[in-house]
Amino acid sequence: MGIYHTTGMTPLVPIVPDGFLSLGVERRKGGESRKSYVVREEADIVPTMVLEVVSLTPGGEYDTKMTIYAKLGVRYYVIYNPQYWQCDQHQPFEVYRLENGVYQLQIGEPYWMPEVGLGIGRSRYTSGAVEREGLYWYNEQGKRYLTPEEQLTRYRQRFGDLPEEPPEGY
DSSP: OEEEOSSSSOTTSOBOOSEEEOTTSOSSBTTBOOSEEEGGGGTTOOOSEEEEEOOSSOOSTTTHHHHHHHHHTOSEEEEEOTTTHHHHTSOSEEEEEEETTEEEEOOOSSEEETTTTEEEEEEEEEETTEEEEEEEEEOTTSOBOOOHHHHHHHHHHHHOSOOSSOOTTO
């Protein structure tokens, strides 16, 4: 989803992150899924956190986009580069915090964002027969939140399958 803003050459050209989090803004607009995020239409609330995932073709994650997000005032900028980080002389997971208009690389993983009330970090998971790495949310103690699938598995282990229909009189 594109973020339309006024810090670039024209407000008609959005910046398109791989993900972002805006606090105090409804997820849906007018009861529908959003097609875009226009900062001026959201009481000038910029995203608190932006995520960029680096692909084979670089997209300015370490320079152009970082500059735009800093001008916008995005507090946390997360770059996830699990495959090509050595080419760029970076780490596979980097969190930058905006301090006095400049992004400062943070240390620690998972990284806790007090303004958001969440941490973000990497963890391994199995998909079929393949082990992979993904990004997850964490609590303040560094414990990873379960995915919906993991929650369902735990529920089934504890209580059995979900009922297909609610019991009579419910």
